[in-house]
Amino acid sequence: xxxxxxxxxxxxxSTAWSAAPRDLAEAYAAEASRQAPGFKASPQRGAEFxxxxxxxxxxxxxxxxxxxxxxxxxxxxxxxxxxxxxLAPRAEAARFSDPAKVEKWFRRNCTEVLGxxxxxxxxxxxxxxxxEGL
Amino acid sequence: xxxxxLIACAGLALSxxxxxxxxxxxADAPPSFKAECGGCHLPFPPALLTAPDWKRVMARLDRHYxxxxxxxxxxxxxxxxxxxxxxxxxxxxxxAGDPPRLTRTxxxxxxxxxxPDGIWRDARVKSASNCAACHTRAExxxxxxxxxxxxxxxxxxxx
Numbered sequence: 649x650x651x652x653x654x655x656x657x658x659x660x661x662s663t664a665w666s667a668a669p670r671d672l673a674e675a676y677a678a679e680a681s682r683q684a685p686g687f688k689a690s691p692q693r694g695a696e697f698x699x700x701x702x703x704x705x706x707x708x709x710x711x712x713x714x715x716x717x718x719x720x721x722x723x724x725x726x727x728x729x730x731x732x733x734x735l736a737p738r739a740e741a742a743r744f745s746d747p748a749k750v751e752k753w754f755r756r757n758c759t760e761v762l763g764x765x766x767x768x769x770x771x772x773x774x775x776x777x778x779x780e781g782l
Numbered sequence: 783x784x785x786x787x788l789i790a791c792a793g794l795a796l797s798x799x800x801x802x803x804x805x806x807x808x809a810d811a812p813p814s815f816k817a818e819c820g821g822c823h824l825p826f827p828p829a830l831l832t833a834p835d836w837k838r839v840m841a842r843l844d845r846h847y848x849x850x851x852x853x854x855x856x857x858x859x860x861x862x863x864x865x866x867x868x869x870x871x872x873x874x875x876x877x878a879g880d881p882p883r884l885t886r887t888x889x890x891x892x893x894x895x896x897x898p899d900g901i902w903r904d905a906r907v908k909s910a911s912n913c914a915a916c917h918t919r920a921e922x923x924x925x926x927x928x929x930x931x932x933x934x935x936x937x938x939x940x941x
Contacts, residue, residue, distance in 0.1 A: 707848075727848065728823040729908030729915055753821075756850060 669737050669744035669779035676772035687769060694777025697770055704763040711761060711774075719778040735778050744779055805829060806923035808868050814857045815864055822849065824913050824920055826884060828868035832875055835882035836865040847881060885910040897932070906933040 673689055681687040698719065701710045707726050708714065714732055715723040720739045723732035737743040744750055758766035766774070805827035807816070819825045828836070840862040843851045853861070870876075874889040884890060894910075901907060906915055913920040919929045 724908075725822055727909065729906070729912035730823050731914065759850060 669775055672744050672747060672750065673772055673775040673779060675747075676768045676775060679768035680772050683767075684769065687772075689772040689776040691773070691777040691780055691782050694773035694775070695782055697774055698777060702762050705760055708757075708760045711757065713761075714757075736781075737779050738781075744775060750775075802829070803926045804924055808864075810864065810867070812860050812864055814853075815861050818851075818853055818857060818861065822851070823911055826911075826913075827923065828865045829870050830875060830884040830887070830890070831865075831870060831878055831882055833866045833869040835876070835878045836869055837862065838880070838882050840865065842881070883911070901932055901934070904933045 677687060677689045680689075698711050698715075699717065703709045713726045715735050719736040720734050722734055724730070725732060733740045733743075735743055737745075754766055754771055758764065758770075807825065808828065816825050831839070839846075840858060843853060843858065872889070874892070875884075875887045877887055878884060879886050890910075897916075901916075902910055904915075908915070913925075916930050916932055917925050918931055919926070
């Protein structure tokens, strides 16, 4: 079920300009609505997901453990201490412009924090919250 | 003096100068190195671990210091080749332990022996591997003394 999304996303980037966060959120939403007809991305759910303490991992209990309480603020890696640029495109323009990079970090960070990959619905909510705010 | 030494050693390329305050990314670094090894921490200078230690790191990316840093095989090989080409040859850079940590080599411990203990635990540092917390130009490969700012302690005065 993941492959079609990625292929679609790659098709989007192979045009001259990079995919805007909105396109990305829409691609995830389209994928999610195939599983749950009528699905619409919700920044509100995205905000709850962003702050939720899954507590699967001691050091990485939540997305906010490294990305802080606000996606517009610079973060810090919970283990290595490395500074992380803000996730919000309004604060860091390059965010959500490279679908392959976004997929890579979703896969990595969701596995660490949730103990599983994130669903297309979770990704659609997350991107719409982080990119557009509440 | 430091510069002359660096230039002298540049010819040997593979060994680290006795006092290395400049560790720029070698020019043949594949773009994948910064992209894949520079997300969670500084893309560490390859000259700070020996070839066998780099191979050890690259052989187990799925269990990477409690994290998962796996790569596809083509990229993995490309990065390993690069790291091994520029790896350390001096014995002071061996003994990194298992899993290998460049922050545990005799060289690293010696260069950092004057750093007060408490600083390593400062929330802004978190880990010895967070080079950029103290070396303000670490991203550019520069570790010069006058660029060091210890968190909470301000600029270092010379000793």
